Amino acid sequence: MEKEAIEKFGLPIVQDEKSGALQWVDLRELKIRYTISVENTKNFFEALKEGKLLATKCKCGRLFFPPQKDCPSCMKSEMDWIELKREGELETLTVIFVRPPSFSSYDPYTVAIAKLDDGVRILSWLKGDPKKVVPRQRVRVEVSQRKEGYLMFELVPI
Amino acid sequence: MSENVAIIGVGHSKFGTRKDVNIPELCWESMKPAFETANLEPKDIDFFVVGTAGMWSSEQAVPALIAEYADLAPKGSMRVEAACATGNAAIRVGYTAIKSGLADIVLVLGVEKMQESPNPTIIEMIGRFGSYFWEFENFGLTFPGYYALHGTAYMLRYGATEEDFARVAVKNHYYGAKNPYAQFQKEIDVETVLKSPYVAWPFKLFDCSPITDGSACVILASEEKVKEMGIEEKVWILAQGVGTGTANLSRREDFTSLASARFAAEQAYKIAKIEEPAKEIDGANVHDCFTAPEIIAYEDLRFCKRGEGVELIRNEQTYIGGKIPVNVDGGLKAKGHPIGATGVSQAVEAYKQLLRKADPGRQADVRNGRWLTHNVGGTGHYTYVTIYGLEKR
Numbered sequence: 001m002e003k004e005a006i007e008k009f010g011l012p013i014v015q016d017e018k019s020g021a022l023q024w025v026d027l028r029e030l031k032i033r034y035t036i037s038v039e040n041t042k043n044f045f046e047a048l049k050e051g052k053l054l055a056t057k058c059k060c061g062r063l064f065f066p067p068q069k070d071c072p073s074c075m076k077s078e079m080d081w082i083e084l085k086r087e088g089e090l091e092t093l094t095v096i097f098v099r100p101p102s103f104s105s106y107d108p109y110t111v112a113i114a115k116l117d118d119g120v121r122i123l124s125w126l127k128g129d130p131k132k133v134v135p136r137q138r139v140r141v142e143v144s145q146r147k148e149g150y151l152m153f154e155l156v157p158i
Numbered sequence: 159m160s161e162n163v164a165i166i167g168v169g170h171s172k173f174g175t176r177k178d179v180n181i182p183e184l185c186w187e188s189m190k191p192a193f194e195t196a197n198l199e200p201k202d203i204d205f206f207v208v209g210t211a212g213m214w215s216s217e218q219a220v221p222a223l224i225a226e227y228a229d230l231a232p233k234g235s236m237r238v239e240a241a242c243a244t245g246n247a248a249i250r251v252g253y254t255a256i257k258s259g260l261a262d263i264v265l266v267l268g269v270e271k272m273q274e275s276p277n278p279t280i281i282e283m284i285g286r287f288g289s290y291f292w293e294f295e296n297f298g299l300t301f302p303g304y305y306a307l308h309g310t311a312y313m314l315r316y317g318a319t320e321e322d323f324a325r326v327a328v329k330n331h332y333y334g335a336k337n338p339y340a341q342f343q344k345e346i347d348v349e350t351v352l353k354s355p356y357v358a359w360p361f362k363l364f365d366c367s368p369i370t371d372g373s374a375c376v377i378l379a380s381e382e383k384v385k386e387m388g389i390e391e392k393v394w395i396l397a398q399g400v401g402t403g404t405a406n407l408s409r410r411e412d413f414t415s416l417a418s419a420r421f422a423a424e425q426a427y428k429i430a431k432i433e434e435p436a437k438e439i440d441g442a443n444v445h446d447c448f449t450a451p452e453i454i455a456y457e458d459l460r461f462c463k464r465g466e467g468v469e470l471i472r473n474e475q476t477y478i479g480g481k482i483p484v485n486v487d488g489g490l491k492a493k494g495h496p497i498g499a500t501g502v503s504q505a506v507e508a509y510k511q512l513l514r515k516a517d518p519g520r521q522a523d524v525r526n527g528r529w530l531t532h533n534v535g536g537t538g539h540y541t542y543v544t545i546y547g548l549e550k551r
């Protein structure tokens with residue numbers, strides 16, 4: 001669009017289709033990709049390879065999911081990695097029809113929140129037809145491979 | 159120190175698709191009427207605050223940009239961001255600056271030019287207003303999706319339906335049609351909403367607020383300045399409550415309410431000595447970025463009991479003449495939701511309603527002389543509840 005405008009008029013200026021107002025089309029495109037440290041939560045990701053779901057538990061008894069390194073209750077950072085039972089009850093869901101471009105390779109997907117029997121809540125995709133679930137549906141957390149080839153947890157109705 | 163702070167000037171741009179102006183021009187559109195209603199010039203401003211979430215638009219140094227464009231340099235300034243509550247966060251900064259005695263006159267501007275980026279880019283960026291890693295990176299939760307999780311939970315617990323949610327859109331379009339600054343000035347019916355395509359089940363296109371360009375501006379002044387300048391037309395900030403929620407929705411106990419909103423509301427009610435909000439307030443602007451959250455807001459603000467919010471909309475109790483009029487400027491739904499401008503736009507509406515300057519057909523009865531605004535960033539990640547009054551505390 002802007003290339004055509006530059007060729008024609010010598011400037012990257014085009015007319016807005018609806019209003020006719022003139023727009024300068026930015027030539028500086030920005031691509032953003034972050035690198036996020038998982039150094040202190042690496043046990044969680046290691047365990048996914050074994051199909052396990054880990055949380056951190058502080059010596060004071062407080063349980064954290066998603067796992068975190070530090071405990072604001074007792075101000076210590078001495079966490080045990082514990083395995084969650086991976087079963088619980090569905091609390092709410094939505095089906096994402098209008099997807100972000102970075103998820104455009106997926107069909108509409110269901111995002112759900114479940115309360116696990118261990119007491120923590122988990123947000124993830126729900127496998128299967130969302131119309132078939134009932135209120136307070138029992139669900140299990142399973143680890144599966146994503147289209148991109150990496151491992152991630154999902155909720156599966158029992 | 160100034161015990162009381164007043165809004166002495168207001169301005170509002172046309173909300174919508176604003177391909178006809180650039181960012182500073184859009185800012186000036188609301189700044190000029192704010193200066194005029196306050197009878198002030200740029201040189202009179204001690205400090206100014208700009209609420210803008212940015213990202214989707216080209217200019218990021220907006221305070222400096224308007225310092226240059228509107229002759230505010232070299233006065234002090236600050237840019238603030240609190241997702242969709244950015245506008246009220248900006249008011250918070252201005253309000254506390256005057257309360258503390260560090261400034262007497264503060265200009266607060268909220269602005270967003272979202273449509274400088276294409277819609278898919280905005281969907282991508284706005285989905286990141288929660289926990290980036292645990293919600294967006296791996297599960298592609300979108301902004302409508304965040305609130306849809308609340309809408310579903312509300313339907314499950316209280317038996318509300320998609321049709322009930324649609325009634326909120328119908329009301330807000332009804333009033334948007336009477337607001338010349340609104341993005342959508344057209345009435346709709348329940349069918350229009352129900353027939354529109356799903357965005358994030360149970361929300362359809364017409365359950366969602368639009369992507370909007372716009373700006374809104376208020377000028378705040380200390381009690382001393384108000385006296386000194388002999389200002390007749392003003393509204394006082396009676397109270398403001400602020401709350402914050404967890405980043406991850408999975409760290410919350412309940413999805414039929416926003417804890418930060420309840421916290422902010424009770425804080426504000428305590429300061430303003432309000433016990434029965436629906437009886438002591440003339441009307442409210444609540445954060446209806448989607449339809450269901452307006453109903454949840456009725457309950458978080460105690461306009462009714464838990465689970466009864468849906469009855470308020472079914473019985474048209476939040477129209478003018480009902481129990482408490484809500485979003486009679488069209489709300490975010492029909493007026494539009496330029497992220498950073500929204501909270502400031504609510505303040506402009508409070509000023510207009512209390513001073514009986516609202517457009518024909520959307521002026522509420524002003525009996526108590528009090529108006530409430532409820533501005534939520536993210537999905538209850540931040541909430542600002544502000545109460546405005548004709549009489550100071």
Ligand SMILES: [Zn+2]
Nearest residue numbers: 058060071074
């Ligand atoms: Zn601890």
